[in-house]
Amino acid sequence: MVENMSERMPSNIAQIHDAAIEFAYGRKNLPEDIEELYEWLIANKIYGGELHYELYYHLTDIEFSDEELRWARKLDQSAPIDDQMRVKYGREAIDNYVNGFNDHLVSPETLKLENDRGETIYICGIGYMAGQGGIEMTWHGFYESREKYLEYLKSDGGMRDSVEIDQIKDAEILELWKYH
Numbered sequence: 001m002v003e004n005m006s007e008r009m010p011s012n013i014a015q016i017h018d019a020a021i022e023f024a025y026g027r028k029n030l031p032e033d034i035e036e037l038y039e040w041l042i043a044n045k046i047y048g049g050e051l052h053y054e055l056y057y058h059l060t061d062i063e064f065s066d067e068e069l070r071w072a073r074k075l076d077q078s079a080p081i082d083d084q085m086r087v088k089y090g091r092e093a094i095d096n097y098v099n100g101f102n103d104h105l106v107s108p109e110t111l112k113l114e115n116d117r118g119e120t121i122y123i124c125g126i127g128y129m130a131g132q133g134g135i136e137m138t139w140h141g142f143y144e145s146r147e148k149y150l151e152y153l154k155s156d157g158g159m160r161d162s163v164e165i166d167q168i169k170d171a172e173i174l175e176l177w178k179y180h
Helices: 011-024 034-043 066-073 083-099 146-154 162-167 170-176
Strands: 056-058 106-114 120-129 135-143 159-161
Touching: 011 034, 011 106, 011 120, 011 135, 034 135, 056 106, 066 083, 083 162, 083 170, 106 146, 120 146, 135 146
Parallel strands: none
Antiparallel strands: 056 159, 106 120, 120 135
């Protein structure tokens, strides 16, 4: 059984916690003071309840351009560039972006909340790598499972799990390419 975290919370935060669960089950409106719950979780470093060390990123955060390719390959401005070169460089850029230290990589965080009736929800958000400052959280709301939250993150087509690099199609790279 999941620990009822509200037992460790100050009473005003515990009330918000329980109201958030009621909201997720459709019985109440979202608590107006929901930010207080988020702030309490961050201040007490209670996030990452199910931290899986997955890193996510948007392909649009990576520069795909002829200019970048020319600079990286030390090519003259008159040297021809074809799509095969673009895709090869694009894959290298993705690999360097994902496997290098990058503050644009994010980690999905989920924390299971439970009330005294045993009803559970997940409070979900993104942890941004903030260097020596640790993780900065941005909360996205409540979901019925971690899997549903990850589906939401991927639903816009841009957010990618870093282990999915090999699944990126050549056409996706070329679609984002800046030809100049």
